[in-house]
Amino acid sequence: MAERRAVVTIASMLLTILLWRVMRRVEHRSLWGMVGVALLASIPVSMTYAGINHIAFYVYEPTVAVIKELDGYRAKTLSELQIRFMMISYQAAEWYYFIVTWTMLYIAVSYATKVRRAERTAAAYRAEAQSAHIRALRYQINPHFLFNTLNSLSTLVLRAHTDEADKMIVNLSTFFRTSLTTDPDSDVPLADEIRMQQLYLDIERVRFPDRLVVAIDVPAELASVRVPSLILQPLVENALKYGVAASSAKVTIAIKASIDGGNVKIVVEDDAKADPSRKHSSSGTGVGLENVRARLAARFQGRATCTFGPRPEGGYRVELTVPRFSDL
Amino acid sequence: MVDRRILKVLIVDGEPLAIERLQILCAKIEGVSLVGTAADGAAALRLIEALSPDVVLLDIQMPGIDGMAAARALAGRAAHPAVIFVTAFDQFAVAAFDVAATDYLMKPVAADRLEKALTRVRTDVAAPSGQKPAATTHWIRDFWVPNRGEIVRVAAGEIDFIAAERDYMRLHVGARSYLLHETIAELERRLDPEIFVRIHRSTIVRRGSIASFAHDGAGVWEAQLKTGPKLRVGRSYLANARAIAGKA
Numbered sequence: 001m002a003e004r005r006a007v008v009t010i011a012s013m014l015l016t017i018l019l020w021r022v023m024r025r026v027e028h029r030s031l032w033g034m035v036g037v038a039l040l041a042s043i044p045v046s047m048t049y050a051g052i053n054h055i056a057f058y059v060y061e062p063t064v065a066v067i068k069e070l071d072g073y074r075a076k077t078l079s080e081l082q083i084r085f086m087m088i089s090y091q092a093a094e095w096y097y098f099i100v101t102w103t104m105l106y107i108a109v110s111y112a113t114k115v116r117r118a119e120r121t122a123a124a125y126r127a128e129a130q131s132a133h134i135r136a137l138r139y140q141i142n143p144h145f146l147f148n149t150l151n152s153l154s155t156l157v158l159r160a161h162t163d164e165a166d167k168m169i170v171n172l173s174t175f176f177r178t179s180l181t182t183d184p185d186s187d188v189p190l191a192d193e194i195r196m197q198q199l200y201l202d203i204e205r206v207r208f209p210d211r212l213v214v215a216i217d218v219p220a221e222l223a224s225v226r227v228p229s230l231i232l233q234p235l236v237e238n239a240l241k242y243g244v245a246a247s248s249a250k251v252t253i254a255i256k257a258s259i260d261g262g263n264v265k266i267v268v269e270d271d272a273k274a275d276p277s278r279k280h281s282s283s284g285t286g287v288g289l290e291n292v293r294a295r296l297a298a299r300f301q302g303r304a305t306c307t308f309g310p311r312p313e314g315g316y317r318v319e320l321t322v323p324r325f326s327d328l
Numbered sequence: 329m330v331d332r333r334i335l336k337v338l339i340v341d342g343e344p345l346a347i348e349r350l351q352i353l354c355a356k357i358e359g360v361s362l363v364g365t366a367a368d369g370a371a372a373l374r375l376i377e378a379l380s381p382d383v384v385l386l387d388i389q390m391p392g393i394d395g396m397a398a399a400r401a402l403a404g405r406a407a408h409p410a411v412i413f414v415t416a417f418d419q420f421a422v423a424a425f426d427v428a429a430t431d432y433l434m435k436p437v438a439a440d441r442l443e444k445a446l447t448r449v450r451t452d453v454a455a456p457s458g459q460k461p462a463a464t465t466h467w468i469r470d471f472w473v474p475n476r477g478e479i480v481r482v483a484a485g486e487i488d489f490i491a492a493e494r495d496y497m498r499l500h501v502g503a504r505s506y507l508l509h510e511t512i513a514e515l516e517r518r519l520d521p522e523i524f525v526r527i528h529r530s531t532i533v534r535r536g537s538i539a540s541f542a543h544d545g546a547g548v549w550e551a552q553l554k555t556g557p558k559l560r561v562g563r564s565y566l567a568n569a570r571a572i573a574g575k576a
Contacts, residue, residue, distance in 0.1 A: 144417050146417075147436070148416045151346050151349060151416065152343065153436075155346070247391060
């Protein structure tokens with residue numbers, strides 16, 4: 001008797017494992033989809049279980065009580081097949097509810113886990129997006145830039161250089177309007193981002209008329225590549241702050257883009273002669289570059305890179321790679 | 329008593345247009361003579377040596393030796409010009425208490441504000457050298473702190489107490505307070521111990537502002553300030569408090 005019970009128990013365990021594997025396969029479906037599969041899959045499982053149970057207790061060396069029970073049915077002029085089918089069906093129906101209940105419990109637990117996991121992922125993403133948002137906002141208004149520009153502008157006015165002053169006011173307005181109306185979490189076409197930096201550098205050229213040279217090389221085919229808005233701003237700002245403003249010689253700031261496999265490589269570099277203070281000011285540079293790195297990570301999840309360092313021939317170089325075709 | 333002597337001014341700024349602006353403004357002020365301009369700290373120090381100006385209008389952000397570093401280098405010299413800092417933007421007080429600045433101006437500098445600063449230089453020059461704060465005293469005499477878009481002077485003697493606030497120190501002056509980017513250890517080291525006393529891991533109090541000490545029975549002592557606030561005395565600073573209470 002004990003052996004038979006053991007066989008039935010092992011068989012039911014195997015059936016449960018089978019059902020579990022089926023349910024795991026449909027875990028990605030909607031809640032109602034999973035319930036549907038559970039209701040259907042429980043039918044063959046309960047049938048099979050009832051079949052095995054029947055063979056173990058009613059076919060294989062039946063006990064005296066069982067033989068009596070069977071004889072009782074036979075007396076009601078039912079065929080052997082009808083009797084067996086009836087008994088198995090009864091038992092299957094009984095067990096069906098039990099198995100469905102078990103499966104529903106499984107769905108409830110796995111669904112709760114799924115919800116919790118989704119919540120955690122969403123929270124982590126929200127936190128990352130929020131800090132990226134704050135970092136991006138930081139580049140919308142740089143007070144140093146604003147007040148230094150107003151200062152230069154005031155000089156142009158005092159000197160009655162009205163055309164230059166007017167041009168600078170228009171550039172400054174366009175720059176601020178564009179950066180303030182751009183959603184800091186959004187992507188922009190590379191062409192727009194470059195135009196923005198061009199505008200910024202045009203303003204800075206008035207501040208450093210004899211020292212700043214700008215070289216931009218972006219192929220037309222890369223104009224529509226999407227990048228996070230103002231992602232180049234800290235790089236250009238750094239080149240200006242540690243390259244141009246920190247040097248009394250002429251400095252070229254170059255912005256270049258090129259195709260690199262499935263990626264686009266964007267380089268911002270300057271050729272300021274070796275300035276010993278630049279290494280010491282790496283902490284200042286570091287914050288800006290870390291922000292860029294974190295924003296790229298939040299946006300492209302490891303499919304973008306940011307590398308930087310001094311150039312052997314003098315100056316500094318920052319290289320970004322972003323996917324050429326990114327999903328939105 | 330205002331000195332009628334011509335003030336010799338040196339302008340130091342990294343940007344040509346910024347220099348030009350101050351030149352134009354200075355030209356409109358009577359009794360001021362521009363003796364030179366420099367684009368970085370190193371050039372400024374050379375020109376100060378050569379021209380011995382009375383006052384330097386010094387930009388803080390500059391290539392190489394910045395304005396703050398140049399002013400520090402000056403502080404070590406026997407005779408040095410008055411320093412007026414000119415800056416575009418400062419979110420927190422600059423740690424400039426080791427530099428005797430006459431004033432802080434924000435760019436773009438308003439003409440009357442520049443004139444006021446230069447008048448202050450004259451008053452300082454006219455003052456007897458005994459009152460003139462020399463670099464000889466190690467203790468901080470005043471702080472320059474941002475306040476509503478300006479940088480204002482707060483004399484150390486006006487401060488009631490200083491409390492640590494995350495990475496910053498908050499200077500409490502009556503009902504006002506200002507944030508300073510500095511550590512409490514550095515402030516404790518640089519404030520005259522005759523005037524200030526540390527009573528907690530995160531609090532320094534001006535002795536003169538303490539009204540009394542009281543304890544709540546559970547061994548916790550508090551300093552009652554004349555201006556109202558009660559400040560907790562840290563266990564390891566009880567000796568400091570006792571010394572004051574004994575004196576009072």
